[in-house]
Amino acid sequence: MKNRIISGGVVIIFGSLIALGPQCLFKVCPVVGDMFMKCHWSARAEIGVGALIAALGLASVFFASPKTRLGLAIGIFLSGVLALLIPHVLIGGCAMHSMPCRKVAFPAITVTGILLLIGTGLYTAYLARKKE
Numbered sequence: 001m002k003n004r005i006i007s008g009g010v011v012i013i014f015g016s017l018i019a020l021g022p023q024c025l026f027k028v029c030p031v032v033g034d035m036f037m038k039c040h041w042s043a044r045a046e047i048g049v050g051a052l053i054a055a056l057g058l059a060s061v062f063f064a065s066p067k068t069r070l071g072l073a074i075g076i077f078l079s080g081v082l083a084l085l086i087p088h089v090l091i092g093g094c095a096m097h098s099m100p101c102r103k104v105a106f107p108a109i110t111v112t113g114i115l116l117l118i119g120t121g122l123y124t125a126y127l128a129r130k131k132e
Helices: 002-025 040-063 068-091 100-129
Strands: none
Touching: 002 040, 002 068, 002 100, 040 068, 040 100, 068 100
């Protein structure tokens, strides 16, 4: 029980950071008039991915079966990969490296995503070896 609460809580925190970080903590470039930068859309996409990660983390707290938690952990891992792909491959950001999205927001998302992948990968390996 304690293991589920700790691991689920950590995943919820990382999911919340991915979802709300570009909006509140490490902001992307501001909107100028009616012109939206690519980083704005990356930040908006991260809201959905981060919310999904947090929801999967919350679900992993309530399910006791190791096989169910293994499936949730795999879903969290793949969502973490998607969180990394959005700013770097799928949508991207501003072309200038001096913009706030390139200096603050994307590195923060990258670090958060990599830590999530490492933690979830270790947790997945732990659950895969665990007996029912």
